[in-house]
Amino acid sequence: MTQSRGTTQQVGSLLRAWRQRRRLSQMDLALEADISTRHLSFLETGRSQPSREMVLNLATHLNVPLREQNLLLTAAGYAPVFPERPLHDPALQAARKALDLILQGHEPYPALLVDRHWNLQAMNRAIPALLEGLPADLLHPPVNVLRLALHPEGLAPRIENLSAWREHLLERLKRQVVLTADAALIQLLTELQSYPAPARTRELAPFSDLAVPLKLRTPEGTLSFISTTTVFGTAVEVTLSELTLETFFPADAFTLQVLQNQQWKP
Numbered sequence: 001m002t003q004s005r006g007t008t009q010q011v012g013s014l015l016r017a018w019r020q021r022r023r024l025s026q027m028d029l030a031l032e033a034d035i036s037t038r039h040l041s042f043l044e045t046g047r048s049q050p051s052r053e054m055v056l057n058l059a060t061h062l063n064v065p066l067r068e069q070n071l072l073l074t075a076a077g078y079a080p081v082f083p084e085r086p087l088h089d090p091a092l093q094a095a096r097k098a099l100d101l102i103l104q105g106h107e108p109y110p111a112l113l114v115d116r117h118w119n120l121q122a123m124n125r126a127i128p129a130l131l132e133g134l135p136a137d138l139l140h141p142p143v144n145v146l147r148l149a150l151h152p153e154g155l156a157p158r159i160e161n162l163s164a165w166r167e168h169l170l171e172r173l174k175r176q177v178v179l180t181a182d183a184a185l186i187q188l189l190t191e192l193q194s195y196p197a198p199a200r201t202r203e204l205a206p207f208s209d210l211a212v213p214l215k216l217r218t219p220e221g222t223l224s225f226i227s228t229t230t231v232f233g234t235a236v237e238v239t240l241s242e243l244t245l246e247t248f249f250p251a252d253a254f255t256l257q258v259l260q261n262q263q264w265k266p
Contacts (some may be wrong), residue, residue, distance in 0.1 A: 007129075052081075082241075096190075111246065112127055117144070119143065158216055158217045160217060223255045226249050
C-alpha cells in the first residue's frame with residue numbers, strides 16, 4: 001500500500017503522543033518493542049513508513065486500547081483490524097449470554113454492565129430498588145452510572161461515605177482518561193469534578209483496609225457493599241473490550257440479610 005508522507009507524519013505524531021502519555025522514552029519503547037531507537041525516531045517524525053505489523057507492535061507495547069489501535073492503523077493508511085459491533089449483534093450472542101448469566105447469577109446482590117463511557121448497558125433485578133425516587137432525567141437512557149452516583153440530585157445524598165466513594169470513582173475515571181485519552185471521558189471527568197464536594201473524612205468501616213466500601217442509605221437501613229470489576233481480558237472486538245461488569249457484595253451481616261430477604265416479582 002502506498003502511503004503519503006503526510007499520513008506517516010500523522011501516525012508518527014500519534015505514536016509519539018501515546019509514548020509520552022505512557023511516560024516512556026524512545027529508548028524504553030524501542031527496547032520493549034525490539035526495534036532500534038533510530039528506527040523509532042524515524043517513525044515518529046515521519047521519515048520512515050511503519051508497516052501494519054509495526055503499528056500493532058508499538059500499540060501493543062504502549063497498551064493502546066483496541067479502538068485507538070484502529071485509529072492508529074487508519075492514520076498509517078491501513079484498514080482497521082479489530083471489528084466493532086453493537087452489543088445486540090448476533091456475533092456477540094455468546095458473550096452477551098455469558099454476561100446475562102453473570103448478572104442473573106449474582107442476584108440478590110447488585111450487578112451492572114457499563115460501556116467505555118460508563119453508560120449503563122444492562123443490570124440485574126437488585127439495581128432498580130436502589131434507584132427508586134431518583135429524578136427521571138438521570139434515569140433516562142443513556143444512563144451514566146458515574147453521573148447517577150455523584151450528581152447532587154442522584155445517589156450522592158444517600159451515600160454516607162460520599163467523600164471516600166467520590167474520590168474512589170474519580171480516581172478510576174482519571175486512570176481511564178490516562179489510558180484512553182478519550183475526549184468524552186475527559187468531559188465527564190470535568191463535569192463530575194464540578195459537582196459539590198463533601199468535606200474529606202476518613203471513614204473507618206469493615207473492609208476499609210482492603211477496599212473502599214459503598215455505604216448507601218435505603219428505606220431498609222444503610223447497606224454496605226464492596227465491589228469487584230470484571231472485563232474481557234482476551235477480547236479482540238472493540239465493543240467487548242470496552243465493557244465492564246461491576247458487581248457488589250455485602251460488606252456486613254445486615255446488608256447480607258436485607259438482600260437475601262428481597263423478594264423478586266415474577
